[in-house]
Amino acid sequence: MDDKIIKKLEDLHQLDFDAVKAYEEAIERIKNPTIKNKLTEYKNDHLNHLQNLEELIVSKGGEKPDRKKDIKGYLIEGMTLIRSSMGDEQALKAMRQNEEITNKKYADALKELSSEPEVSKVLNHNYEDERKHLVFIKEALENPDHFKGPGAEEASPGL
8 A cells, every 4th residue: 555645646536525516516606507517517527536536545555535525625615605606707717716726736646646557547537627627617718708698509619
C-alpha cells in the first residue's frame, strides 16, 4: 500500500464530492434549460469520478472514503448557492471557479502520479471530463446568447 498515492486519490475524491454538491446548488437555481442539462451531465460525471476513485483507492489497499463534506466543501457549496441565487451568469461564474480548481488539482495529480499506469488511466479519464466541463462553462459565459432562454441551443454548436 502506498500511502502517498492513496492520500492524493482521497483528496481528489473529496474534491469531486464537493463538486457534486456545488453542481446540485447551481442546477437547482439555473433557469436556462440547456445549461441546466449540461450541468446535470457534469454532476453525473463527478459522481462517476467518485465511483472510479473509490475503486482505485480500494485496489491500492486503502479504504473506501466516506462521501461527506469537509470545511472546504461547505465553503464551495455556500459560495455556489449565494452566487447561483443571483442568476444563471453568476451560477456559471461560480462553477467556472470550481472547475478551474478541479482542473488544476487533476493536472497536478497526473504529474505527481504519472509513473502509476493504473492510476494515470483513471486520472486521465477524469481530467478529460474536467477540461470538457471548463470549456463549456467558459463558452457559455463568453456567449451571452446562452442566457436568452429558448433558442439558446442554437447560439453555439455543441450545446
